[in-house]
Amino acid sequence: MKWYKKGLIGLSVAALLLSVSPFTTVVTAYTKEVSLANVDKQIISVVNQTIKELVPNHNLEPVAVSEYKNDFGVQIIEFELSDESSRVLVNKKSKQLISAYIPFTGEEVDPAIMENVLDQLKRYDSELEFELSHATRLKEVEDKRDEWIFYDKKSYANHLVMDNKTGNLIEVQTDYRISKLNPKLVQVAKKALVDMKGKSGAVKHVERHTAKRYNYDFFTITFANGNRVKVDGRTHKVYVVYLKEKDKGSASTSFTSAKVKKTATPLVKKLFNIDLKDYTVPKPIYAYAFKKGSKPTISHPEVGGYINDKGEFYQFWIDTGEAIFN
Missing domain, CATH: 3.10.450 (Nuclear Transport Factor 2; Chain: A,)
Structure with a gap:
């Protein structure tokens, strides 16, 4: 039985849309290949029923199987289908469908x-x-x-x-057309960059992202120098700030929690009006997370950040428990 290390990319919409959070969607896990003949028949039935439901006119079938634990300790059976792109994930213990992803x-x-x-x-x-x-x-x-x-x-x-x-x-x-953008949102974005000790300049590109499921309407404003800010179009609240000039290509995790919290505290207060006094800083994997309580909420959101080798934060984002913005 062959074992190898695999980067597990979660099949959430956030991941599919390249707006992934470093906390939840990418996990390094040990994965083992499994013979299709050795998989529980009830699990195979779940996979076949899912295929029939999602793509009734396609002749897809499972051809390869792997098994691993996700970052919550759940044992997952992942099926690759005959088109070599589709995936179906099933909980091994409960034998219930987790997710399915089929490209067209x-x-x-x-x-x-x-x-x-x-x-x-x-x-x-x-x-x-x-x-x-x-x-x-x-x-x-x-x-x-x-x-x-x-x-x-x-x-x-x-x-x-x-x-x-x-x-x-x-x-x-x-x-989104720059000419239609509310000037107040640009002012908010520029202030956020100044608070991060970054530069703004002319607006180069704007994206608008609305989602009924989260009841949000966000504008991501990118400046000519590559710096960008994500702002709520209704409340003008900042959710993400990124400084390209301080991004050295890798997020350092070599600093002590105390040093990182000391550096982040005044910046996070200015950007998000969040006091990190009662927040903890768990050991980072590839990003720093500031947490209060067991899970993030709107009143106590989780704050994430990347830091360069000079000890400077070049990106912050918040997780409200409803959606993660980065």
Whole structure:
């Protein structure tokens, strides 16, 4: 039986959309290959039922199996399907589906589905342009997600999410016209960069990300020098600050918790109005996390940060327990 170290990429929508959090979606785990013939028949049945439900017109079947523990200690059976891209994850102990991810080319997407989505997009913003590149059929049991994710040819980050049951467009992330951007949001972003001892300059690019499931409307403002800030379009609250000029390519985890907390405290207070006095700093893996309580909440969010080898923070983000922003 062959053992090897594998980077486990969680199949959450955040991960698929390249907006992953360093705390929850990437884990180094020991993974072992498993013979399909040795897998519990009830688990195989769950996989086949999932395939039939999500892609009834595709002749997919499990062809490879691996087993590992996630970062919560749950033993997972992961199935690779015959298209070599689709994955189905099942909890080994409960024999219940965890998630399923099945990619589609643009040509494979039902034109009627796409017509419905684009019609809703026009009602959302008549000036937006979207050309389908590819799509993903996603189901996640714990988060109660049963969705289609559609990706734009212009940018992989641009995407639309449709609830499969209702057919409603529930999430949109697209480029946004700089000329339409509220000047107050630019002022907030520039102040955040100054608070981080960074520079701003001219706005180069703006993305707008709305999601009904989280009830948010965010603008990511990127400046000509590469620095960027994510701001809530309604409350003007800052959720992410990134300084490209201080990003040296790797996040250092060599500093003591006391030193890191001392450095972060005044910055976090200015940026997010969060006092880190009662926050703990667990041993970092590849990013520092400031925590209060067992899990993040809106009133006591978790704060994450990357630090360079000079001891300077070049990125902060917050996790409210509802969604992680980075």
